[in-house]
Amino acid sequence: MLVLGLQGSPRKKGNTRFLLSAALKEAREKYGAHTQMIDVDAMNIVPCKEYIVCEKKGFCPIDDDMRTLVYPLLRRADIIIAASPVFFYNVTAQLKALIDRSQTLWARKYKLKLKDPGSGQRRGFLMSVGATRGKQLFDGIHLTATYFFDAVDAVYSGSLTYRDIESASDMAKHPTVDADIRGAVESLCAPLARRRKILFLGEQGACRSLVAGAYARKYAGDKLDVLAAGANPAAIPDKNAVAAMAQKGIDLAFHTPRAIGDALSEHPPDVIVIMGPDIPVPKATTAAVIKWDMPAVDGDSASAVQTACENIEHRIKEMVETL
Ligand SMILES: Cc1cc2nc3c(=O)[nH]c(=O)nc-3n(C[C@H](O)[C@H](O)[C@H](O)COP(=O)(O)O)c2cc1C
Structure with a gap:
């Protein structure tokens, strides 16, 4: 079982990384999962140029880390956790570039009518934090996650989102975070770990x-x-x-x-x-x-x-x- 974490924050020791690292550790230690975290900010991922080659041929002509690393991992993963702070009511630009480039997988699914063999089982999960407390703080991110997970053939299976999180160490001090992560990882991993x-x-x-x-x-x-x-x-x-x-x-x-x-x-x-x-x-x-x-x-x-x-x-x- 491969659990793939997409870490969207540019902060090296921030809240998003704290959340995602804890979830991957729990998946490894409790459910024997193989885990991989992609620090998206450290990747060479060019934003989509709308060449539209993917919609005709199923491949993106841009030769970067999407081709060599990210597309193969998205195909292999059983669970994909997309994690990002809220930046102007959406994911960070770094993670958004990766999400936009998953248009290639969208095109293979909807234009070329090809089905990924892992599509029946793959699950998607969202983790996000924001500094403010507004009711609609995560609305934009939920919508983006919905269509991203559909493109990569993952069932959107839940989220952990936290308001009022601003300084880099705020998340680690949150009173319920450990129990929240244990519960989320159990619901994601337990059914797949039995295989x-x-x-x-x-x-x-x-x-x-x-x-x-x-x-x-x-x-x-x-x-x-x-x-x-x-x-x-x-x-x-x-x-x-x-x-x-x-x-x-x-x-x-x-x-x-x-x-x-x-x-x-x-x-x-x-x-x-x-x-x-x-x-x-x-x-x-x-x-x-x-x-x-x-x-x-x-x-x-x-x-x-x-x-x-x-x-x-x-x-x-x-x-x-x-x-
Ligand atoms: C460019 C930028 C845009 C942001 N936009 C929002 C926003 O729209 N709403 C909000 O509540 N917080 C916003 N924030 C605050 C971050 O979401 C918050 O500090 C978060 O805890 C950072 O997470 P990290 O430590 O994982 O990077 C923004 C921060 C930055 C740097």
């Missing part, structure tokens, strides 16, 4: 394992916490696999192949599915190992990849029935 952890291991993590992971998330994301990886990971997903899955309406874009060590460090799996005969079983694993007799796929052959995808979908459906 069985499964790792699909392929040769390059770019075709068979990626497709199996996508179908497992699609058909059993409520029961399985899914990882996919490769023994010798490729840099990008197999383009024929991406195309074959897109024909089925499933979006594999930004699902960057992962190294086995990286995936195992996220959490030890209960089950490892070895996707082919030449792929070694990881050493010193306590997981149950299932070997699929599935030959390597000729990635250059669109029809071979398509057949493999159909075969994998069939096997995943069979597997899901036994859960």
Whole structure:
């Protein structure tokens, strides 16, 4: 389970960072989550230039940290926590730039009609603080969060917002903050932490394992916490696999192949599915190992990849029935 925190305040030791850090710590320590915080102010994220390439091609031509880091994490995350102080009744400009660039994911969903395999389970949560006490203080942020979470295929599952918070250390002195965070993290993490952890291991993590992971998330994301990886990971997903899955309406874009060590460090799996005969079983694993007799796929052959995808979908459906 990956909990991704988007820290929108430029303050290094401010209220927003305090809230988000505490939530991520609770998710790690109590629910075994893997957590990652993006300090948005430290990122190279160019504001949207309205090139509109994303609406036609599904990709943003701007080459910055959105492409290399943020889009892949938004796709992998089970829970996304967007955290920001109120700046003129909305999130900070830094976080807003990230949110605007998620238009690419909006376009893939609504223009290209592609569905992210994690969309059924992903949850979104908002944390915000403001110095004043007005009734409408968080109205703008709630609206922005509603449409951001929809674009990144996350169900908007709640918020913690605090008025009258101004100096950098105000939040830490708040009387109910610890209990508030415990309650929020429990409601977000507890249902997802119960899932069985499964790792699909392929040769390059770019075709068979990626497709199996996508179908497992699609058909059993409520029961399985899914990882996919490769023994010798490729840099990008197999383009024929991406195309074959897109024909089925499933979006594999930004699902960057992962190294086995990286995936195992996220959490030890209960089950490892070895996707082919030449792929070694990881050493010193306590997981149950299932070997699929599935030959390597000729990635250059669109029809071979398509057949493999159909075969994998069939096997995943069979597997899901036994859960
Ligand atoms: C540029 C700027 C704009 C702000 N706009 C608002 C506002 O519209 N309403 C409000 O209540 N507080 C506003 N604030 C105050 C911050 O929201 C408040 O100090 C908050 O605690 C800062 O959180 P942080 O420590 O996480 O950065 C603003 C602060 C700055 C610097």
